[in-house]
Amino acid sequence: MQKRVVFRSRLLPYLLVAPQIAVTVVFFFWPSYQALESSFFLEDAFGFSRQWVGLLNYTELFDDPGYLRSFRTTLIFGLSVAFLAMSLALALAVAANRVVRAATSYRTLLIWPYAVAPALAGVIWYFLMNPSLGIVAYWLQNAGVDWNHYVNGDQALLLVIVAAAWKQISYNFLFFLAGLQSIPRSLIEAAAIDRATPFQRFWTITFPLLTPTTFFLLVVNLVYAFFDTFALIHATTEGGPVDATSILVFRVYSTGFVGQDYGSSAAQSVILMALVIAMTIVQFRYVERKVVY
Amino acid sequence: MAELSITGLGKTYPGGVQAVEGVTAEIADGEFIVLVGPSGCGKSTILRMIAGLETITTGDLLIGDRRVNNLEPGDRDIAMVFQNYALYPHMTVRKNMEYGLKNEGLPRSEIDARIAEATRTLRLEDYLDRKPRQLSGGQRQRVAMGRAIVRDPKVFLFDEPLSNLDAKLRTQLRAELKALHKRLGATFVYVTHDQVEAMSLADRIIIMNAGRVEQIGLPMDLYLRPATRFVAEFIGSPAMNFVEGTVDPDRRSLAVNGSHSLRFAEPLPAEPGHKIALGIRPEHLTEVPAGALSMELEVDFIEQLGADTVVHGKLAGANSPLAVRLHGVQAGAAGSVVTLGCEMDNLHLFDLGTGQRLN
Ligand SMILES: Nc1ncnc2c1ncn2[C@@H]1O[C@H](COP(=O)(O)OP(=O)(O)O)[C@@H](O)[C@H]1O
Ligand SMILES: [Mg+2]
Numbered sequence: 001m002q003k004r005v006v007f008r009s010r011l012l013p014y015l016l017v018a019p020q021i022a023v024t025v026v027f028f029f030w031p032s033y034q035a036l037e038s039s040f041f042l043e044d045a046f047g048f049s050r051q052w053v054g055l056l057n058y059t060e061l062f063d064d065p066g067y068l069r070s071f072r073t074t075l076i077f078g079l080s081v082a083f084l085a086m087s088l089a090l091a092l093a094v095a096a097n098r099v100v101r102a103a104t105s106y107r108t109l110l111i112w113p114y115a116v117a118p119a120l121a122g123v124i125w126y127f128l129m130n131p132s133l134g135i136v137a138y139w140l141q142n143a144g145v146d147w148n149h150y151v152n153g154d155q156a157l158l159l160v161i162v163a164a165a166w167k168q169i170s171y172n173f174l175f176f177l178a179g180l181q182s183i184p185r186s187l188i189e190a191a192a193i194d195r196a197t198p199f200q201r202f203w204t205i206t207f208p209l210l211t212p213t214t215f216f217l218l219v220v221n222l223v224y225a226f227f228d229t230f231a232l233i234h235a236t237t238e239g240g241p242v243d244a245t246s247i248l249v250f251r252v253y254s255t256g257f258v259g260q261d262y263g264s265s266a267a268q269s270v271i272l273m274a275l276v277i278a279m280t281i282v283q284f285r286y287v288e289r290k291v292v293y
Numbered sequence: 294m295a296e297l298s299i300t301g302l303g304k305t306y307p308g309g310v311q312a313v314e315g316v317t318a319e320i321a322d323g324e325f326i327v328l329v330g331p332s333g334c335g336k337s338t339i340l341r342m343i344a345g346l347e348t349i350t351t352g353d354l355l356i357g358d359r360r361v362n363n364l365e366p367g368d369r370d371i372a373m374v375f376q377n378y379a380l381y382p383h384m385t386v387r388k389n390m391e392y393g394l395k396n397e398g399l400p401r402s403e404i405d406a407r408i409a410e411a412t413r414t415l416r417l418e419d420y421l422d423r424k425p426r427q428l429s430g431g432q433r434q435r436v437a438m439g440r441a442i443v444r445d446p447k448v449f450l451f452d453e454p455l456s457n458l459d460a461k462l463r464t465q466l467r468a469e470l471k472a473l474h475k476r477l478g479a480t481f482v483y484v485t486h487d488q489v490e491a492m493s494l495a496d497r498i499i500i501m502n503a504g505r506v507e508q509i510g511l512p513m514d515l516y517l518r519p520a521t522r523f524v525a526e527f528i529g530s531p532a533m534n535f536v537e538g539t540v541d542p543d544r545r546s547l548a549v550n551g552s553h554s555l556r557f558a559e560p561l562p563a564e565p566g567h568k569i570a571l572g573i574r575p576e577h578l579t580e581v582p583a584g585a586l587s588m589e590l591e592v593d594f595i596e597q598l599g600a601d602t603v604v605h606g607k608l609a610g611a612n613s614p615l616a617v618r619l620h621g622v623q624a625g626a627a628g629s630v631v632t633l634g635c636e637m638d639n640l641h642l643f644d645l646g647t648g649q650r651l652n
Contacts, residue, residue: 186379189346194393194444195367204392208383 032273038266050263057267066243067251067268074226074247077161081229082221084165086214089172094202096173097180114170118228122235125163149237153244156237160245163236164229172217179213180206219283227276248272295357295370295447295480296322297343302352304338312338314504316352325474325481329491330501331527336484339501340450343482344373356448367396372441373450376457378433380425380440387421390440397444407443414473415439431462438470442477451483455490467493488528492516500524518641522648525572525641531603534578536571536613537645540564547571553610558585559637562652569651572641575603575618578633585637590615592629597622604631 007013039057043050061067116124128136131148140147149156183206191201207214230249233239239246239254246254249272256265297320304313313335320326328336341347343354345366354362361369372393380389387408394404412418415435425433434454441449454470455463471494474481485491491498492512500507500515500523508520519525525533538549544560547569555571563569589609596603602623605616609630617633625631642651 184377184379186375186377187381189344189366190373190375190379190381190440191392192346193344193366193371193373194440195396196392200396205381211383 035266035269035273038262039270041263043262053263057263058271061264061267061271069243070246070248070251073157073243073245077157077164077229077245077247078222078225080161081164081168081225082218084161085168085221086172086176086217088165089169089217090176090210092169093173093176093180094206096177111170111174114167116167117231118167119231119235121163121167122160122232125159125166126236129159150241153241156241156245160229160233160236164225164232167232168221168224172221175213175217176210179210183209215286216283219279219286223276223279226279227272296320297326297448297480297482298353298355299339299343300353300355302339302342302354303350304335304342304347305350312504313342316501316506318499318506318509320480320482323478323480325471325494325496326483326499327491327495327497328482328484328499328501329488329527330486330507332486334501335504336486336501337452340373340452340482340484343369343448344371344450345369370447371450372444372446372448373452374434374437374441374454376453378425378437380433380436382425385422385424386417386428386436386439389425389436390443393440393444407445408439411439411442414442414476430458431466434458434466438473442473446479448480448482449477451481453485454483456485456487463490470494489530492528500527502527518650519572520650522570522572522643525643529574531575531616531618533572533574533641534613534615536573536608536611536615538569538571540567540569542566549608549611549613553608555586555588557637561642563642567651568645570643570645570648572643573635573639575616577639578617578635580619580631581634584634585640586635588615588633588635590617590631590633592625592627592631594627595623595625606631 038050040052040054041050042053042056126134128134129147129149131137131150137147147155149159187205187209188201191205196204226247227249229247230253233245233247233250234253237245239250248268252265252268252272255261255268259265297318299316299318299320302313302316303311305311316339318326328339330336338347342349343356345361345364345368349362353360356369356371381392384392390408390411391404394407399407408421412421415438417432417435417439420428420432420436425436428436434457437454451470455466458466467490470483483494491500492515495512497510498512498515499509502523508515508524510520515524515528519528522535526535536547536549536555538547538555540561540563541548541554542565544563544565545557547555547557547561549555561569590604590606591609592604592606594605596605600621602619602621602625603616604619604623604625605614607613608615617631640652643649644651
């Protein structure tokens with residue numbers, strides 16, 4: 001049974017939510033509106049004058065092969081990050097679920113990366129992989145891999161994928177572990193009696209029963225990779241070399257602040273907003289319907 | 294064949310809980326064995342050791358003439374029905390039943406034949422394409438049994454399979470289980486904490502207490518000649534009455550509470566001065582004050598069950614609680630005194646210290 005607290009004053013509840021509303025309006029709705037507005041104007045670099053251009057900023061974007069390439073890069077980046085972060089997290093969660101049903105120390109250790117700020121995560125990997133300083137780059141070179149993400153675009157993309165995935169593993173791990181622990185042990189035992197090998201038990205029982213968790217995490221990871229990795233890329237590759245790691249969010253920044261094309265930058269952020277909204281809707285609809293199996 | 298031989302079976306869980314100790318039992322092929330006892334006495338642990346879901350700490354376990362201590366659950370030729378059914382929630386009823394057969398690598402035709410047969414037996418035809426969550430508790434339980442039957446195992450294991458169902462369904466499924474056992478002719482090992490279930494289903498009962506076997510025997514043996522006070526108290530409802538006292542030098546009376554004593558027509562089969570618990574089942578006390586013993590009951594309250602009347606009260610002058618089960622509808626008022634008698638054959642004597650049977 002849920003207990004409801006009823007306020008005596010009608011004003012108090014509004015007062016209590018006012019700060020949150022104010023923050024949302026000032027830091028979210030207002031800039032969003034401004035972005036939407038600017039996306040229909042052409043503005044000079046110093047902001048002295050602007051001119052209504054309708055959808056020109058948008059049509060130009062979709063004619064720009066660089067922007068379309070960014071779309072592709074974002075997709076590759078997002079899917080790779082989600083896949084890598086989720087599969088590693090699942091493997092760790094399965095191991096943890098098996099070894100220590102209750103022990104929390106192992107779990108705590110695995111949560112640490114999540115507490116690291118994205119920019120710092122980027123810097124850590126930047127140092128590890130730095131062609132002249134980095135220990136991992138040194139190992140790779142010893143192993144015969146010519147590692148230089150300053151020159152090689154694929155390597156640069158790989159670097160940001162690994163760094164972004166690493167940071168997300170702990171989050172995924174927690175959800176997978178919780179998901180695994182909510183699967184009744186008797187199901188796995190019944191499967192063992194039904195002669196399923198541990199491998200079969202995982203793929204025919206455990207994994208299908210984790211579907212709700214997996215789907216939820218897929219959306220969360222994609223949202224993270226698409227929109228939350230700006231600081232990480234900024235700290236490691238700055239979108240380069242050339243355009244190789246310039247995902248959509250990074251492009252908003254480079255077009256606006258480096259290229260000083262505010263109209264186009266605003267249009268890009270509106271497109272990104274639409275993307276976030278779409279993904280959020282997918283997730284909410286899914287959460288409403290809940291169980292899928 | 295599928296006899297089950299259990300020798301000195303013991304289980305100590307990591308952390309030191311000794312759940313089962315020195316359990317020895319021979320279970321014949323095709324027998325319906327019920328493991329019964331209060332919650333936490335180690336029944337499930339034994340069943341799970343037979344299934345291979347828990348490692349065996351000490352002792353030997355043979356199915357047929359194969360020692361299976363170290364075999365995987367899938368290799369023991371057993372099937373198990375869990376208390377919470379443990380149906381695979383993402384699979385249809387048909388898929389649930391197929392799962393084990395596919396893992397065994399049976400040909401499609403064989404799988405279909407077995408499922409058709411089990412489906413008919415359990416009247417599940419209409420539910421084959423449903424998911425477990427679309428079924429009622431009783432239907433789920435049937436599917437769980439179906440999943441066991443199609444495997445065609447030597448030994449069926451049941452862990453309190455009916456305890457999540459309502460009373461009426463429980464009675465119905467009990468009858469179905471009994472019929473199923475007859476049809477299949479397989480060995481059944483069935484765990485329950487419900488003595489009525491045990492009495493009605495079992496060929497033989499293993500009654501357990503705190504990780505040890507108290508008695509193994511036919512249901513009627515356990516009822517008529519319980520080996521210990523624990524068994525006497527556990528089997529039968531309402532539970533057996535106990536009057537504690539010391540046997541007098543002439544062995545014809547029992548000193549209860551010092552002041553009051555019960556007199557018997559024949560000498561008691563116990564040494565003079567022995568402290569004993571005298572057990573009498575409520576249904577063995579009669580209002581005819583004849584027989585070996587006569588005693589007075591001070592009535593506290595009366596339970597009318599329709600076919601029977603249970604009168605609860607105290608042994609007059611001694612304060613021991615006492616219940617009597619009388620046939621038919623009987624009147625009686627709180628505070629009144631009823632004189633009761635009992636035949637010598639229906640007296641159970643237990644050592645007060647060890648709880649072992651004396652007669
Ligand atoms: N996995 C386990 N770890 C530690 N102790 C356990 C475990 N399972 C059961 N026990 C303990 O073993 C005893 C017997 O349990 P169980 O066999 O489940 O009893 P029953 O089925 O008769 O109710 C209980 O004291 C219980 O707490
Ligand atoms: Mg149990």
